[in-house]
Amino acid sequence: MSEGLGYVARDGGEWVGGEEERPCSLYAKMVRVMGRMERLPRRGYNAYFNYDFVTDADVLDAVRCAMAEEGLALFSTMVDVRQSEGKTVVWFEFTFVDDESGETRSVSWVGESLDKQDKGVAKAATAALKSVLLKTFLISTGDEVELDVERLEEKKPVPKEGKAKHWIASEGVRKKFWAWTSQDLGLSDDEVHEALGVESVYEWPGTKREAMEKILAWVAGQIAAQGEARSAKKDIEDLFGPQEEA
Template identity: 35%
Template sequence: MTEERKLVKKLANVMKEVKYIEKKGFNNFNKYKYATESDVAERVREVLAEQSVMMLPDVVEHTTREHQNRKGNVEYIATVKVKFTFIDGETGEEISIHSAGEGQDAGDKAVYKAITGAQKYALMKAFMIPTGDDPENDPNEQNQQNGDKSKPNQPQKASDKQLNFVKKLIKDNVTEKFNESQLHDLLKKRIKTENNMENWTPKEASAAIKILNKDEEKQGA
């Protein structure tokens, strides 16, 4: 068996062992459960250690911008692209993957939150760990379809899951011709809205996801 196949087999063993991560975290502001980074990292780390495999992070891209939150306070949003390398302690073989992350903080922790998020989703996507979340599934839209009209005059905003998925797709669609900001402006025109992304409705976010997925398919064709 080649060294490459040994590491691949070890990573496949991690997939066999880590089949599901329970959502123990709870967002009090938006009222939803989520799988925490510590839950994911702790479970995967144990199995990686058993396989004599370690994972090292390397931040390859990093940007920070100011953002005014709902209370009018200035916070900082950091976006990172991180290269994660799996290293076999027995053979020295390496396999690398990339993951994007975004973090928001009023102080100096936005970058660290972004790296933490990138690691969480790198592990979840690399090992295909399900949590029951679907970024294209919007509960607000389902409630409207089911006749929930408790707040008919108050427009609902897209969920964080939807908006984070839109941001990821925008990054994936960046070309030499269009950067992230230009793609954001083009999306506003295509879904016919004057609102910036953070104020999109669930319907607008869903429309943006469909457009970006189609554009990504065209680029890959």
Template identity: 30%
Template sequence: MKGQPIMQKLAKKLIEVMEECAYVTKNGVNNFHKYKYATSADVLEKVNTAMVKHGVCTIAIPEIISVDEITTAKGNIERLATVKINITFIDKDSEDTITITGLGSGQDAGDKAVMKAQTAAIKYAYMLSFAIATGDDPEADGKTDQTNIVQVKNTPKKNPIGNKTVKAACVECGIVLSDKVKTYSLEKYGRCLCIECQKNIKVSA
């Protein structure tokens, strides 16, 4: 580093990495919302190839910020994890270093919440630091998307007149149920269904 400003050599290499990782092709598909996205594997493969080429290595150190249990609309218990990850770049020639930080969250019914959060944190740390363009929405967990929509449908709504809670809604289509329909549905099917959705179940059966 003699005669050069601090981190100039590493900065030059990272600019070259940015040029080679300017765009990542979207190979993943979110089947629930019907859009394509750049997977973590897509991003890591492109970044890793460019970093190795220019002699830059990385050391990643994750930190779990929180792990919370949440109850879905169907009564299932899932874990929501948030992870912070520090990634240090080291230039093999000059030994210059610089560290970036990424945050990510992941939700899972099993033991993969932390892994999902860690993967998201790494992916977006690289995407933000290297200004990688993909045009995708964060993140492509179709199962979680569907669960969250059910949660929205089942959220008690407030009546603007008197601020009273309105009657139960159908878990399939969200239509508000009368007390009679709700009672029959709970006794017959064990959940709140409107008349049309009850018919669909009968047809399917």
């Protein structure tokens, strides 16, 4: 190998080449990124739990530009996913890469979300990415204690007209409710959310009885719509005969 050309061995070997050509290390670049970070404002607001938070967009915007200027990239690998009782937990491996030296640094991280539907994994991924960037680069958000998923799950919403915590928070009630919608009504979780007009049952402002009545009304509407479609099809066939198959 000629003088001045070098590399960082991927098996942990030392730099080979001219000392004057040695690139800045991955860690030195990460330190510089850390030094550029300032306290981020909490511009997001969770009305249900009544707290302000730093949005993932603000975190990504702050870190992405600083990392790009240093020639750093970040890759994520999903290692494991577990879902139970309305919660999604995802294990990730995040790898920081220096485009100049080829050095890498991997860290394991966990993301959680109170959602086991199709958006559960995406929400957990967002939470994990946001958290690993905040902690790696020591970014302050002004919080004395970082709010985590467990605290949010246990925290009661702001009292409204003397109402207690949401009825779906009770494990026994939750199991019976989902058994009724899936086994008795044959509805998917997405259909239940569509019927209630929410992304999560926790967002439903009414009682359990009101939710059940709303769902039954939605089911009745779906049945009526299907009946009208079948009736219209029959009228067309009476006028023009059955449709010929292609």
